[in-house]
Structures are given as C-alpha cells and as structure tokens.
Amino acid sequence: MHDIRAIRDNPAALDAALKRRGEAPMSSEILALDEARRAKIAATEAAQAEQNKASKEVGAAKAKGDEAEFERLRALVAEKKDEVAAMRAEANALDAQLTDMLARIPNSPADDVPDGADENDNVEVNRWGEPPAFDFTPKEHFEIEGVKPGMDFETAAKMSGSRFVLLSGAVARIHRALAQFMVDTHVDHNGLTEVNPPVLVNDDAMYGTDKLPKFGGDSYQTREGMWLVPTSEVSLTYIVGGHIVDEDYLPRRYTAHTLCFRSEAGSAGRDTAGMLRQHQFEKVEMVSITHPDESDAEQKRMLRCAEDILERLGIPYRTVVLCTGDMGFGARRTYDIEAWVPGQNTYREISSVSTTGDFQARRMNARFKPKDGGKPQFVHTLNGSGLAVGRCLIAVLENGQQADGSVKLPDALAPYLGGKTTLTADGTLA
Structure with missing residues (x-):
C-alpha cells in the first residue's frame, strides 16, 4: 500500500509511476478525498472539544443551583454528543474510502524496471x-x-x-x-x-x-x-x-x-x-x-x-x-x-x-x-x-x-x- 504522506509530499511521483504501468493519474482524486477526510476529522475534534467544555459547565451550573442553565447545558451536551457521533461516522467512512482507494493502487515500479506494455x-x-x-x-x-x-x-x-x-x-x-x-x-x-x-x-x-x-x-x-x-x-x-x-x-x-x-x-x-x-x-x-x-x-x-x-x-x-x-x-x-x-x-x-x-x-x-x-x-x-x-x-x-x-x-x-x-x-x- 502507498503512504498517503508520500503522496501529499510528491503527488507527481505517484502519477508518474502509474503512467509507467499504463494507468491513469490518481493523485488529485486521492488528495481531494484525503483533504475532505482531514477536514471532517478536524471538525469532529472541534465538536468534541465543545462537548467536553459544555460537560464541565454542566457540573458548575448544577453546583450553583442554576437550574435553567443546567438544563440548557445538558441539552447542549446531548446535542453535541449526537453531532460528534455523526461526524465521527462520516470521518470513519471517508477514512475507509481512502484506505480502499489506496489498497487498489498498484506498487510503483523500481527505477531500473524496463518500461513496456506487455x-x-x-x-x-x-x-x-x-x-x-x-x-x-x-x-x-x-x-x-x-x-x-x-x-x-x-x-x-x-x-x-x-x-x-x-x-x-x-x-x-x-x-x-x-x-x-x-x-x-x-x-x-x-x-x-x-x-x-x-x-x-x-x-x-x-x-x-x-x-x-x-x-x-x-x-x-x-x-x-x-x-x-x-x-x-x-x-x-x-x-x-x-x-x-x-x-x-x-x-x-x-x-x-x-x-x-x-x-x-x-x-x-x-x-x-x-x-x-x-x-x-x-x-x-x-x-x-x-x-x-x-x-x-x-x-x-x-x-x-x-x-x-x-x-x-x-x-x-x-x-x-x-x-x-x-x-x-x-x-x-x-x-x-x-x-x-x-x-x-x-x-x-x-x-x-x-x-x-x-x-x-x-x-x-x-x-x-x-x-x-x-x-x-x-x-x-x-x-x-x-x-x-x-x-x-x-x-x-x-x-x-x-x-x-x-x-x-x-x-x-x-x-x-x-x-x-x-x-x-x-x-x-x-
């Protein structure tokens, strides 16, 4: 399997290797999916941080006896929990899609392998x-x-x-x-x-x-x-x-x-x-x-x-x-x-x-x-x-x-x- 970090660093190298094998370029498609995956992971992490912050504030509101704020924050925590779960599922789906795409790409030929069709x-x-x-x-x-x-x-x-x-x-x-x-x-x-x-x-x-x-x-x-x-x-x-x-x-x-x-x-x-x-x-x-x-x-x-x-x-x-x-x-x-x-x-x-x-x-x-x-x-x-x-x-x-x-x-x-x-x-x- 190819290293996604290597593709990010040098996408042209992957496309050149695929061309030698008679395959179409794939780096732009891979990097677009990788970018979407990374963005979804970042968004999930941000939502998780908001959930964690709200969870801490729930305890503080309860300690103060502020029932209205307590209920508002508890609802927010539940909302963020569902949001995080949905976003994490989307991130996992994108990750699986990227892994499957990488798993179907042939190995890159060594430099000394002769080029040819068959x-x-x-x-x-x-x-x-x-x-x-x-x-x-x-x-x-x-x-x-x-x-x-x-x-x-x-x-x-x-x-x-x-x-x-x-x-x-x-x-x-x-x-x-x-x-x-x-x-x-x-x-x-x-x-x-x-x-x-x-x-x-x-x-x-x-x-x-x-x-x-x-x-x-x-x-x-x-x-x-x-x-x-x-x-x-x-x-x-x-x-x-x-x-x-x-x-x-x-x-x-x-x-x-x-x-x-x-x-x-x-x-x-x-x-x-x-x-x-x-x-x-x-x-x-x-x-x-x-x-x-x-x-x-x-x-x-x-x-x-x-x-x-x-x-x-x-x-x-x-x-x-x-x-x-x-x-x-x-x-x-x-x-x-x-x-x-x-x-x-x-x-x-x-x-x-x-x-x-x-x-x-x-x-x-x-x-x-x-x-x-x-x-x-x-x-x-x-x-x-x-x-x-x-x-x-x-x-x-x-x-x-x-x-x-x-x-x-x-x-x-x-x-x-x-x-x-x-x-x-x-x-x-x-």
Whole structure:
C-alpha cells in the first residue's frame, strides 16, 4: 500500500509511476478525498472539544443551583454528543474510502524496471542450457506414451470439473519427488527454513499480501469466509503481520510445499490442454523478510535459488525481467524464469521472483526496530516460486522424452525414486 504522506509530499511521483504501468493519474482524486477526510476529522475534534467544555459547565451550573442553565447545558451536551457521533461516522467512512482507494493502487515500479506494455517488452537477462535436439517430433507431456497411464484428466473432470488432473502411479511419484527435491535443496543448500503453513487463511492475511480487495475473484472462499491460498506466499509472508521485530531477526527466509488454488477467472480459454494451468496445483514457495537496504540483493539471491533447481535438473531455461506493463500488482520488480517445453517449442513461466519493497509490510503493519534506535521501520518482503511443481513436472517429462515413449529422468531425482532413472513406455519406473 502507498503512504498517503508520500503522496501529499510528491503527488507527481505517484502519477508518474502509474503512467509507467499504463494507468491513469490518481493523485488529485486521492488528495481531494484525503483533504475532505482531514477536514471532517478536524471538525469532529472541534465538536468534541465543545462537548467536553459544555460537560464541565454542566457540573458548575448544577453546583450553583442554576437550574435553567443546567438544563440548557445538558441539552447542549446531548446535542453535541449526537453531532460528534455523526461526524465521527462520516470521518470513519471517508477514512475507509481512502484506505480502499489506496489498497487498489498498484506498487510503483523500481527505477531500473524496463518500461513496456506487455510480455513482448520483457527483457531477457540470462539463458542456461541448450534445448534438446530430437530425431522425432517431441510431444506435449500428456501425449507421451509413458505418461498417459498416470495422468488422467477425464476422471478428475468427473469429480471436480475442468482444469483438474488425477496423477497416479509413477507420474504421481515423480511429481512428489520433485517437490521433495526442491524443499531439500532450499533447506540444505540455500539456508531456507522449512514451514508447513495453513492453506486456509483469513481476510487479514489475504489483504496484507495484496490479494484483497482487488483479486478476490481470482481465489476461492469457503462459506465460512476463509480463503484457500492462491500461493503460500500469503501464509509465509503473514508470519510477520502485525509484528515489530528486532533488526537482528532479519533476514528471515522461508520455504513451503503446499497446495495452491486459483479460479483462473481471467484466463478463460488459455492453456486448457494438459496440466499447465490448473485450479489446484502444488508449489514450493520462497519468502524472504529483509531489511530495506538488503532487499535488492536478496531478490538476486532468491532468483539464483530458483534457477539452481532447474540447473540441477538439467532443464534449459531463460530469465527475463518483466516490464512495467506485465508486472504483478504488488511487485516493485519481478524476474520470471521460463523453462523450455519441447512439446510447445517455447519457454514457459515456471517461477516468478518479486520484491514488493514495503508495499505489503504497510498493509500488514510489519516493522522492525533499528539497532541504533529510532522509530520502527517497515520491513521489505519478497516472494518467489522455487518452483511450481506441476510445471516442473511438465518440463522434466517433455525434455526427457524418448522416441519409444519412455522418459529419461534427471539424475538428481534418483535418490527420491529408489534409484530409478526412467519412466518406461508402459508407465512404470525402471
């Protein structure tokens, strides 16, 4: 969330940031509402002061035995009480309106983020590995002979509808192995703390991580009002929600393997074949809570953690920095890692690593106490996929496919598969 004081001090900066994102200017509208809110608060305080003064005079009039003055002042106190209550309600309504307006404004891009309209303006910053050369036409993951027995979309649709999949047998085991491999790598090699968080969260957690109010329609809500997490970024980041921690507490680096749920409300008709875009999926998430001075370096560290997973699996990838028009609502800067998928003959996103600056911290009031004293400051929060498990499964299956319908699996997974290195054409591990 944006700081209203910063907007008052430099409204042009907000409008310039919005322009970079392709949004209309908003500073004049915000400041007009803020001025009305502040004026109403001032008027409420003045009326409250009059009420307090009259209340004191009531006692004095009663002590003097001046019944007429006593009754007049008592009526005035009652009148002022009602007036104050009404004015306070109006001030609270204006405050809620301003807060809601600020909550719907996207984060300001970092200065070094490239300007652009959409994904075509993203800038490649790294590329690793060579796409495999096949002496046959490579298939998409769901078409590979050895995969078909363990990837059932029809049964999943029968019980849950479209965009669900039932994994079984060897394919389910490979999927689980990938998640375990990712978590172990992040814990044992990257120094992240493993967490097993709730996947049902309340409004505060969703709001604090900028998923509400703007994106409520993209998530699933239970009849009791709880939310199924669209990503465990919500649970992991909100660990510090409402807290003031010591500076020595920072940085905090978390990882979690969880189910995630998205309605995909804005993606009708996209990627409907296979398991590339699902309503329910699994992801290994990374979240860092840092000192503001360290957040840019932390983002690069997190990016390397995600890239390293693909390198250990031998999956070719490229890394792009997203332009202003393609960047997510809460991000200040985002790097996307795109894995090579031979079946589509292209790179597809498998991880996004974003820094939000203090954007989320303001919403959840997460701060730290500086070592050298002074007022508490907002922490910086970062998040990244490390990686999306289902999409990683797609990349492993498609890059390792063989002409006979089998799949050569990455050596890094062998310890998690009982030493097996091949998904055979009949759907078993060997």
